[in-house]
Amino acid sequence: MTAQQIALIGNPNTGKTCLFNALTGSYQYVGNWSGVTVEKKVGYLRNQQGTLIDLPGIYSVNPISADEAVVTDFLIQEDCASFVNIVDASQLKRNLHVTIQLLERGKNLIVGLNMIDVAKKRGAVIDSARLQETLGVPVVPIIARTEQGIDQLNQQLKKSKSTTNDVLSLYYGTIIERAIQEMEEELAPLPIKVSKRWIALQFLDGNQHVEKLLDSEENFDVFENIREKAEQKLKKEQRVASLTQHIHDTRESYIEKLVQNSVVVNTSRTNNWTEKIDSIVTNKFLGIPIFLLLMYVMFMLTFDWLGFPLSDLLDAFIAGPITFVLENTLELIGASTFIQSLILDGIVAGVGGVLVFVPQIFVLFFCLSLLEDSGYMARVTIVMDRLMQTIGLNGKSFIPLIIGFGCNVPGVMAARSIEQPKDRLVTMMMTPFMSCSARLPVYALFAGAFFASNQALVVLSLYVLGIVVALILAKFLSSTTFKEQKSLFIMELPPYRLPQWRTLWRATWEKGKGFIRKAGTYIFGGSVLIWFLSYAGPSGLAVEMDESYLAMIGGVIAPIFEPLGFGTWQASAALLTGVLAKEIVVSTMSIIYFVPEMELQSFLSDQFTPLIAYGFMAFILLYIPCLATVAAVRKETHSRKWTFLSIVYGFVSAYVLVFVIYQVGKLLGY
Amino acid sequence: MFVNYVIGVLIFSYAIWTLVRLIRRSKEGKCAACELKKSCAGDSCIIPTDDSSGYPKK
Amino acid sequence: MLLSELSNNDIARVTDFSKVHIVIQKRLRQLGIKQDCEVCLIRKLPFGGPCMLESSGQCISLRLDEARLIEVQKK
Numbered sequence: 001m002t003a004q005q006i007a008l009i010g011n012p013n014t015g016k017t018c019l020f021n022a023l024t025g026s027y028q029y030v031g032n033w034s035g036v037t038v039e040k041k042v043g044y045l046r047n048q049q050g051t052l053i054d055l056p057g058i059y060s061v062n063p064i065s066a067d068e069a070v071v072t073d074f075l076i077q078e079d080c081a082s083f084v085n086i087v088d089a090s091q092l093k094r095n096l097h098v099t100i101q102l103l104e105r106g107k108n109l110i111v112g113l114n115m116i117d118v119a120k121k122r123g124a125v126i127d128s129a130r131l132q133e134t135l136g137v138p139v140v141p142i143i144a145r146t147e148q149g150i151d152q153l154n155q156q157l158k159k160s161k162s163t164t165n166d167v168l169s170l171y172y173g174t175i176i177e178r179a180i181q182e183m184e185e186e187l188a189p190l191p192i193k194v195s196k197r198w199i200a201l202q203f204l205d206g207n208q209h210v211e212k213l214l215d216s217e218e219n220f221d222v223f224e225n226i227r228e229k230a231e232q233k234l235k236k237e238q239r240v241a242s243l244t245q246h247i248h249d250t251r252e253s254y255i256e257k258l259v260q261n262s263v264v265v266n267t268s269r270t271n272n273w274t275e276k277i278d279s280i281v282t283n284k285f286l287g288i289p290i291f292l293l294l295m296y297v298m299f300m301l302t303f304d305w306l307g308f309p310l311s312d313l314l315d316a317f318i319a320g321p322i323t324f325v326l327e328n329t330l331e332l333i334g335a336s337t338f339i340q341s342l343i344l345d346g347i348v349a350g351v352g353g354v355l356v357f358v359p360q361i362f363v364l365f366f367c368l369s370l371l372e373d374s375g376y377m378a379r380v381t382i383v384m385d386r387l388m389q390t391i392g393l394n395g396k397s398f399i400p401l402i403i404g405f406g407c408n409v410p411g412v413m414a415a416r417s418i419e420q421p422k423d424r425l426v427t428m429m430m431t432p433f434m435s436c437s438a439r440l441p442v443y444a445l446f447a448g449a450f451f452a453s454n455q456a457l458v459v460l461s462l463y464v465l466g467i468v469v470a471l472i473l474a475k476f477l478s479s480t481t482f483k484e485q486k487s488l489f490i491m492e493l494p495p496y497r498l499p500q501w502r503t504l505w506r507a508t509w510e511k512g513k514g515f516i517r518k519a520g521t522y523i524f525g526g527s528v529l530i531w532f533l534s535y536a537g538p539s540g541l542a543v544e545m546d547e548s549y550l551a552m553i554g555g556v557i558a559p560i561f562e563p564l565g566f567g568t569w570q571a572s573a574a575l576l577t578g579v580l581a582k583e584i585v586v587s588t589m590s591i592i593y594f595v596p597e598m599e600l601q602s603f604l605s606d607q608f609t610p611l612i613a614y615g616f617m618a619f620i621l622l623y624i625p626c627l628a629t630v631a632a633v634r635k636e637t638h639s640r641k642w643t644f645l646s647i648v649y650g651f652v653s654a655y656v657l658v659f660v661i662y663q664v665g666k667l668l669g670y
Numbered sequence: 671m672f673v674n675y676v677i678g679v680l681i682f683s684y685a686i687w688t689l690v691r692l693i694r695r696s697k698e699g700k701c702a703a704c705e706l707k708k709s710c711a712g713d714s715c716i717i718p719t720d721d722s723s724g725y726p727k728k
Numbered sequence: 729m730l731l732s733e734l735s736n737n738d739i740a741r742v743t744d745f746s747k748v749h750i751v752i753q754k755r756l757r758q759l760g761i762k763q764d765c766e767v768c769l770i771r772k773l774p775f776g777g778p779c780m781l782e783s784s785g786q787c788i789s790l791r792l793d794e795a796r797l798i799e800v801q802k803k
Contacts, residue, residue, distance in 0.1 A: 025732065059758035064751055091786060094760040122785060248757060275770070280789075284774045295749055307730070316704060336674045382789040386777035389791070489756045489778060490794075493787035525688030528681060580692065627696040 004050030006157060007078075007451055009071065009093045009102065012036075012057025013113045015144040020054040023154070024145050027445025031372035034398065034492050036066040040074065049158065054415075055374075059094075061101040062207040062244075066424065067416040072209040073419060074341060076194065082108040084153070089119035089126055089141070092263060095249075096255045103135065103168035105198040108423025111139040112149075128263040136168070136576055137580050145500070151387050167182060167195050172250050175237070177205060179230035183387075186219055186226075205228065205247050228509035274495040281376065287383040294376075298367040299463065303444070311444065315356040323348055323411040338541070342531060346591060353590035354583050355519050357441040362512045364437055367508035368406050369372035373499040381491050391471055392478025394418070395428040396490035401470070404434030404510060405463075409611070410628040411436075412636055414423040422485040426477050428648055432625035433470035435463050437515065438582035444618050448612040449604045458614070466621050469653050476617035518583060526577060526584040531591050545592070564619065564655070565662040575619070581626050611665040615658040729802060732779070732795040734769040741766055741802035747797040750792070759788055767800070 008016045009037040012034035024043035034057060041054040043106040052555055054068035055074060063069040085102055087095040102109055113128055132139040138156045142149030171177065192199055192213075214220055231243045240246045281290050288308035301307065326348065330340050385395030396418050404411030411431040418424040435443075443459045451458040475548055478487075509519055533550040537543035545551060554569030557576070561567045570592045578585040593604065608616065625633070626649050731778060734740055742765055760781055761767070770780040772792065779795055781788045 057756065061752075064754055091784075094758065095760070097758070115708050134751060251760070274787075278770070279778070280778065282771065284771075287773065333673050334671075335677065336671075342678070347681070382773060382778050382780065385789075385791065386773060386775050394791075417753070476793075488749055488751055489750050489789070489791045489796075491778075491789045492759060493780065493789055495787075502705050521688040522692040525685040525692070528685035532682075562755070627693070631696050640691060 008084050009055050014086045014088040016086045018144040032375040032494050033378040062205050062628050065419045083652050084112050086112045086114050089113050089116045100251050110347045113141045114144050116141045117143050125264045127262045152451040175233050182226050217330050275532045281379050291383050302364045307363040311357035312358050316463040319350040346531025349590040350587035353586050354523050361437045363624040367510040369504050372657040375494050375496040377437050378519045389477040394487045400427050400431050404431045408630045410431050410434045412632040420488050422482045423487050426474050430470035432629050433466045441586040446613045447616050450610040527587045532589050564658045566616050611670040615662045619654050619658045624650050731798040731800050736771050739768045740802045744799040750772045
């Protein structure tokens, strides 16, 4: 490819993705905590000069967590990219560690000095011209959130050529320099695309991904020997704890000098409202209650106060005017009964049955975006850490779980920022139990039909049920399979910031849009398929639904659910389709019961009692994760075994729990 | 009568296409969930896998 | 004394954190914690939950278990 390729790189939570959105005009997910972006993302630059790659945030090129490893691999493999290093001006010193490591790799770099406004508020004025002079690469001050300085950055990008062989050579002392030289000689014949000195340094620093790169070479022993020798010598002659420590210290003192020369600090700490908010939300007594209250408010907004009435309005609109117009149009163009049934009983019932929940899903996503953008998410991790510790996990696991309320797939992916592999795996096993937005229509439908007076409470109990089952599973896993492994916790708490309406709206819209798109694509497809299966049977078309193919298929597995109370072919068919995507459950039910969603609820009362309905909802919540989630688990765990287990755990816990609910409920006379 | 065939064929072929795509995309995993599909420059949304350093053999 | 023994808003100098888990040690270093740097204990969460530290303008949260392994000198 001849087009220019530029990658964004820098510490976590410094605004890389924010800048990415500004430069590409696309929308990527932004949030206010470390580890929002966990994978490589690619977009076209607005001015058509090439592609821009958004990378996860890193504290160092030497990775600890899986999202950081994505970046290290990128640095090892890609040779054509030039970089924009985003540096948080308010945390200059520690950000520059990454800058130094990048400069050691090559000077095809532009430094974007972000959040100069925050730095200024904290009393630090940075002389970017001076910095530019010392580093030898362009330094552009920007404020990514308000898109200030983007034009200057764009101009620099145009000028930048990725063909520079210049690197920064810090002097690390005779011992390390000798080791680097020996390494370079050994590396010379290898087909490595990037600076050999950089590879050598990273290897000496103990970078495991660079080790993996060299692992297959025959002279790997030689490399290890060089490192071993250098470390011994350093320890003996200079009394340094380790090679890593020495390399870090050398960089640190270089940065120290750099900062001294180019930063004027007037120490006046003004950013105190973060501390004030923190003193409340992480308060001894109030911390957990405030978290629960926020969750409750979010939930009530979605199901009771705001989302529900809006959904009702939309429902009336679809069942009324829209159906009326469609009916008349079909009549007018002389459509056959087959087509009429296909459109009205299949598509309108199936797609419309799901579409009515769009307002509720938007409200939910809005609340989630608010949580994500404000900086509260990081506080949730520390408030919940103590609880998570008792089940052998750490507070960071809570972020994937909360994201899972929106959709399980990004939830599973968000687990990448968790450092300990075991904590990460267990979190991924827990995430499918979080009640995602696709399951919301099922609850809304059943709770509306059977528990009209205390709808919200019933649905809340399901959300809690999902969390409790997930916690039990985690406790089980960490006290059996992972008994030996300790969980760890360390978290950086970013300052709060006032969410911008623009960001919030875009975040909500982008996530909600996905749901609408689904309605237009596979919910539509699923509805047509299900309608056809219910319309056709062994004896031909337009059969009684009880003699359709769908009834036959559902009937085969129905006996399995007999002990749970919903052993009908209708329920079984809905559960089957739900494996594809949970939204389709409601579409299926709407089509099967042959009526628009408004009347569906009354029809349901014939087949379900409130007890069975509750059991059915709980089953939908817990049973097999949807296809996309299973695939995400498979990709992220790299393990067939764990993917299989996540399906088994879901199904078994759903079956056992609903069995208990139904049988005990029956005994109690419900 | 003609109208019926056109509508029928359109709806069914679209429905089948969406379902085939759903299953294919879901198996691919994350690309299905990626909002960047439109402006994505191809096969570059990559997660490191255990077998190599994670980049596709082009 | 140990970091965990500080009370709220105490400022101290880190003297040794080589005993904490290697992963945490690495992260602390990346976040700018080093020998002789100043930290301020903002608060500890209840039931032996994590504690919040402030160091050169950034806030870090750490488990009490780990804080018990960090030696500091109170100012």
